[in-house]
Amino acid sequence: MVYNPLQRKQIEEVKMSRFAVVLLVMLLPLQASAVTAKDIMKRSQAAFLYPxxxxxxRVVMKLIDKSGRERIRELTMLRKNYGAPGGEQKYFIYFFRPADVKGMTFMVYKYPEKDDDRWLYVPAIDMVRRIAARDKRSSFVGSDFTYEDISGRDIEDDNHELLREEPLDGRDCFVIRSTPKGEDGDYxxxxxxxxxxxxxxxxxxxxDLKGQLHRVFTADEVKEIEGFPTVTERTMRNVRSGHRTEVRFVTVDYDIGIKDSLFSERFLRRPPKKWIR
Amino acid sequence: MKKTWVLMAVLSLLSGPLYGADLSLNGFLQANYSYSVTRSNPDGGDLKWAEERLQLRLDLSGEALRLFSKTDLYYDHIQEEADPEFRELYLDYTAEVFDLRAGRQVITWGLGDLLFINDVFPKDYEAFFSGRPLEYLKKGVDGLKVGIYPGPVSMEVVVIPFFEPSNFPDARRFWLYDPMPMVAEREEEEPSSSIDNTELAVRVYGDLAGFDTSLYLYRGFFRQPSMMPRSPSGVTLFYPELSVYGVSLQGRAFDGILSLEAGYYDSRQDRDGSDPVVPNSQTRFLVGYQRQLREDLTAAVQYYAEYMHRYGAYEGHLPAGLPKDRRLSQLVSLRLTQLLMHQTLRLSFFSFWSPSEGDYLINPEVRYSFTDSVWAAAGAVIFGGGEAWSRFGQLDEDDNLYIQLRYEF
Structure with a gap:
């Protein structure tokens, strides 16, 4: 092999410029979008799911098919946070309607990095059962909302990218694209x-996985309640099937002092009147 | 029936403090028919079940006190009679660290799906075998339940002064194996209500490394009768003494829910296993696994076994001509549930199969909710395999198709 100093210099230059390009590629999105996009999503998670x-x-869900037929689900939902936004939460749900599930209670321990624990109580036979909860993308009580839509998705499960800033109905918004990191998503x-x-x-x-618009969520009414801006009316519309679910929070209360003991088998079997009312 | 009226009177006296509490009235109208498809019933009829039923649930809730009643009124086309049925009637009292429930109540313990180890409370197997809604598999008990919640470990204590047997298929409607077909005189003897005969069931439960863990203790009676010869032409059906000591665990494992349950059935009247009339002591255990295969499709499998202790003594004392139980009797179950059309259509498949006896039960069902208040279900209960005396084998000619229609309000 013949030694050529010029060649070597050229090689080093190429290496250097490659390094610079790589560095730029790494830094640019980080600086311009990734960090801030993730930050925005974290703040959004805190505001939307952890206030x-x-x-x-007290929640009324209307499941409406494309011919306009309605089915109603009415429930009381209680939530308590454990730790900072993004951390563990416990949910307690009591069903009022439809009549065949009246008195049923449902409890979820939500963990940020593993599957939920879920329990269901069936009053007709006084039975408490754990429910297999592998798929957070399953429909919640037959609605267009999934469990994940209700209790949230881990920020770390997606790559977030700030696409643009634009107004929506006169309100300034960040537009963020979140792409699932793993294969678990159905979108x-x-x-x-x-x-x-x-x-x-x-x-x-x-x-969806083909890149077609599948579902659209809209916050239809936002009210400030006890200092927390709250989405009191929302819709999830399945564009493909024409089915939609409208959710209305009839009453909302924050910081009511829910005790840890509520989230137990005892109260799953005997939901305390003062909490479910 | 007398018991019920006494109970009602007591509860109505106690309900004074409930004045001003929230009242809710719910219930349903139900039609439920089941048709024998393999062969007419022993009494010549073709219907395993045929009734219309009204259920009224009254709930009167105060802060600490609650009165609940669940009363059914039905018309039975097979017996051609109408009757009320007081399915539940109790008073709840809730305090900070304990609560009480007094009256007729349904209690479900344990983890099995249609298999019961530590659920020592009465069942109605006839209801399940005739295609009635699942809730009719459970019968209430008349007793007192006390819940104690001092901290991470909780406790339930149930005291039952009035014995209630399980209900088994009626020999007029079901072809059943009868070990003594010639014996016409049958006298049933239930344990009388006394301090000694008062049943006691205790459950201590809490979280153990993410698993819902329970310990159980029961002192009472078998709910399935044993037959004791009384005279050459008569037998007495009686309920032998039983104690059960058990444990169960349930939690997340292998991307699903794992259930483990075991119980030692201490047959107190036949500890040495030599009495052919009284069941021997047993160890029963269950392993269950449930998993969501994909959205709205769930699969659940169970393995269940009964191991007979003192088998040698049992074999040695079994009268000639009676079928011999196995030392290890096993059962495997599979349940598949698929929800469709925004969970308004439910397709389900349930089956039992015994690897030791070879008999089986298959129960496919379709249920559809027409509206929020009207649903209908149609299904089949199919039995077969095994021997003429095995659990499901004896019901070989009792296959039936059923329909349930309900309007809920």
């Missing part, structure tokens, strides 16, 4: 319109 130390809502990516002031998602679009 208050605890929370109670390719979702777009979120996060309002700059409240950090609440005003709209979300879910694109």
């Amino acid at each position: 208050g130390r605890d929370f109670k809502a 390719l990516y979702r777009l979120s319109w996060i309002e700059k002031g409240s950090f609440l998602p005003l709209k979300e679009e879910y694109y």
